Amino acid sequence: MPSSDPSQSSEPSAPSPSGRPTPPEAPELIWLRPERTGRGPRPAHSRESIAAAAITIADTEGLDAVSMRRVAAALGAGTMSLYNYVPKKEHLLDLMLDAVSGEYRLPPEPSGDVRVDLTRLGHEQLAIFRRHPWVAALVLTRPSIGPNALRYTDHFLGVTAPSGLAGGARMEAMAMFNGFICQFAQYEQTAAAGAKWQAEMVGYLTQAAMSGAYPHLAQAFATAGPPPDPDRAFDRSLDRVISAILAPPAED
Amino acid sequence: MPSSDPSQSSEPSAPSPSGRPTPPEAPELIWLRPERTGRGPRPAHSRESIAAAAITIADTEGLDAVSMRRVAAALGAGTMSLYNYVPKKEHLLDLMLDAVSGEYRLPPEPSGDVRVDLTRLGHEQLAIFRRHPWVAALVLTRPSIGPNALRYTDHFLGVTAPSGLAGGARMEAMAMFNGFICQFAQYEQTAAAGAKWQAEMVGYLTQAAMSGAYPHLAQAFATAGPPPDPDRAFDRSLDRVISAILAPPAED
DNA sequence: CACTTCTACGTACGCTGTACCTAGAGAAGG
DNA sequence: CCTTCTCTAGGTACAGCGTACGTAGAAGTG
Numbered sequence: 001m002p003s004s005d006p007s008q009s010s011e012p013s014a015p016s017p018s019g020r021p022t023p024p025e026a027p028e029l030i031w032l033r034p035e036r037t038g039r040g041p042r043p044a045h046s047r048e049s050i051a052a053a054a055i056t057i058a059d060t061e062g063l064d065a066v067s068m069r070r071v072a073a074a075l076g077a078g079t080m081s082l083y084n085y086v087p088k089k090e091h092l093l094d095l096m097l098d099a100v101s102g103e104y105r106l107p108p109e110p111s112g113d114v115r116v117d118l119t120r121l122g123h124e125q126l127a128i129f130r131r132h133p134w135v136a137a138l139v140l141t142r143p144s145i146g147p148n149a150l151r152y153t154d155h156f157l158g159v160t161a162p163s164g165l166a167g168g169a170r171m172e173a174m175a176m177f178n179g180f181i182c183q184f185a186q187y188e189q190t191a192a193a194g195a196k197w198q199a200e201m202v203g204y205l206t207q208a209a210m211s212g213a214y215p216h217l218a219q220a221f222a223t224a225g226p227p228p229d230p231d232r233a234f235d236r237s238l239d240r241v242i243s244a245i246l247a248p249p250a251e252d
Numbered sequence: 253m254p255s256s257d258p259s260q261s262s263e264p265s266a267p268s269p270s271g272r273p274t275p276p277e278a279p280e281l282i283w284l285r286p287e288r289t290g291r292g293p294r295p296a297h298s299r300e301s302i303a304a305a306a307i308t309i310a311d312t313e314g315l316d317a318v319s320m321r322r323v324a325a326a327l328g329a330g331t332m333s334l335y336n337y338v339p340k341k342e343h344l345l346d347l348m349l350d351a352v353s354g355e356y357r358l359p360p361e362p363s364g365d366v367r368v369d370l371t372r373l374g375h376e377q378l379a380i381f382r383r384h385p386w387v388a389a390l391v392l393t394r395p396s397i398g399p400n401a402l403r404y405t406d407h408f409l410g411v412t413a414p415s416g417l418a419g420g421a422r423m424e425a426m427a428m429f430n431g432f433i434c435q436f437a438q439y440e441q442t443a444a445a446g447a448k449w450q451a452e453m454v455g456y457l458t459q460a461a462m463s464g465a466y467p468h469l470a471q472a473f474a475t476a477g478p479p480p481d482p483d484r485a486f487d488r489s490l491d492r493v494i495s496a497i498l499a500p501p502a503e504d
Numbered sequence: 505c506a507c508t509t510c511t512a513c514g515t516a517c518g519c520t521g522t523a524c525c526t527a528g529a530g531a532a533g534g
Numbered sequence: 535c536c537t538t539c540t541c542t543a544g545g546t547a548c549a550g551c552g553t554a555c556g557t558a559g560a561a562g563t564g
Contacts, residue, residue: 140393140435157469194280214402
């Protein structure tokens, strides 16, 4: 089928006539690139194994430790060999995120109570974020929707179907839902990262509150009780988010 | 006063007796470090001018272009001189974020209507995020509270004071409020970043929806109307967030 | 068989953050 | 005054990063 005349090409996207074939329009999205074309030798690795290796590194040593060299070494491959599987490092991150999204255990059928289903889903999401501390920060800055994330999306849409909200509204709802949980997890992570940082922060805040320059902050400090249990705080806020989601749309 | 006997030092935080004085406990938080100690020559730059230079670079060339060398060059200084002002690059980012927080124009008195005040505040925040496209991604991953951010916090607490919520609850409310706006801005940014990316994403999604593997996604696609105006979508979702915030706490 | 197309991977480049060191400026103590 | 001490300025250097490019060989296609 590629035997058409190569001489005339009005489009600038045509393959260059030079030595290297210059794959004409390699999609930016890695999910649109086939993992295997069938020609040539069989690859020694798979996207799955690559993602797993990278995730192991990120879990144990942090996301900064995930470099192309490091992952390649973990696979027993040369550094540049990785680029046969992953055109850019960003795509490696995409693979990692989607692999983590594969950890969701989604019940096959909605329970019938939207609140119950969403609460369950939220807890599962938080558990995943806690299991992989690097995920929250990554997903906040890099939205990427692989096959497993699509499964999650589909599940969310199914669970919220009885709410009476339209498709677009449920998409927005999912964005709010995920966003809240992500940020909660991210906050937990940074707080847990450095005890010294947290101690200094508390000192700085109290000092600021007592300086008189921030009266409402001082008042809030005074009326604030003991630091809340994170799990209870999560449940409380998640409840608010779910309520916000399920409220009937405003008639403006 | 520092003429006490240096021989015995029971505390491990004492300056080491070696040649270098080893600044005993430099705080990790840059806001706890004095900008100037009074000794030695006057610095040629200020935190403010450094932050301004870095912000200009980030605004025009993106956050990735903000490197220590680049900022130093913009200031007409040697690369390593920057480290006299900023112990680590992270702290430069802290300076940038707080400088941007200084752009808030906060009305001196609450209007009396909490919803109105919060809506106004949200719009101002979104405007800032749109003015500085790099801020959203940064603040999502790096919470840092400088003096200007404290002003904002204080304002928020003041505005929400009539809501009847306790101090801690209003802190959580602020986290949700800021988090939502941040994420909205961040989504806008990534969507605006690459038209090609967006086009591919749409193609990928529709293809996925039609594949039959994601029935609810397909259904949502079918019932979804035209892509909503971003400003209207923001207002709609912001309204929901404010409602969630102002709802009385659950009595569980 | 030849031909094409793939994989594997070494080398190399430009860039990053920053540890360390040397000068010299200028305030503080005698 | 001079000495001393602390600060600033900035050069050099290093380890590590992402990745462009080129080459060698394996595997599937005609």
